[in-house]
Amino acid sequence: MTAPRMRFVQHAPDVYEATLALTQAAKKDLDPVLVELVLLRASQVNHCAFCIDMHAKDARKAGESEQRLDLLPAWEEAGAVYTEKERAALALTEAVTVLTDGFVPDEVYERAAAQFSEPELARLVxxxxxxxxxxxxxxxFRTPVGNMR
Structure with missing residues (x-):
């Protein structure tokens, strides 16, 4: 394991607080379980161990099952384990996270737009x-796993 480089919050507390405020605003009016699935899936795609650890714990606290957490990396193959709304959100999460794969395809955006109201979609993105x-x-900054804020 590599050593942490710095404690971000100590050196840029205003940026930390602004990003935290943006996160809280984006979550408003979205289902807490859906929020955690999205946060966890993006963190998996980005290989962010700190965020994977934190959001898996937060998902459990929000009532998420172990089976759904275990299957999240293969959500497309998991079928009815996830609702159509969740699958649309997860597809959008992957498309927005990995922009180098051809940006956000129309079919992915349209799938999400069919499941979410425009205000919800704005918050989800x-x-x-x-x-x-x-x-x-x-x-x-190599934030260590378990080093919660």
């Missing part, structure tokens, strides 16, 4: 963008 910020900060 904001949530996905925000977790990508957190992932990049924590990966860049």
């Amino acid at each position: 904001s949530l996905i963008a925000t977790i990508n910020v957190w992932n990049r900060i924590n990966v860049a």
Whole structure:
């Protein structure tokens, strides 16, 4: 395991607080379990161990089952384990997180737009963008797993 590079919150507390506020605003009016699935899946894609650990724990606290957490990396093959709304959110999460795979395809966006109201969709995309910020900060500074804020 590599050593942490710095404690981000100590050196940029204003950026930390602004990013935290954006995260809280993005979560507003979204289902807490769906939020944690999205945060966890983006963190898995980005290989952010700190965020994977934190959001798996938060998902359990929100009532998520072990089976659904275990199957999240293979959500597309898991069928009815996830609702159509969750699958649409997870597809959008992956498309927004991995922009180098051809940006966000129309069919992925349209699938999500069919499941979420425009205000929900705006918050969902904001949530996905925000977790990508957190992932990049924590990966860049090698935030240790379990080092909660």
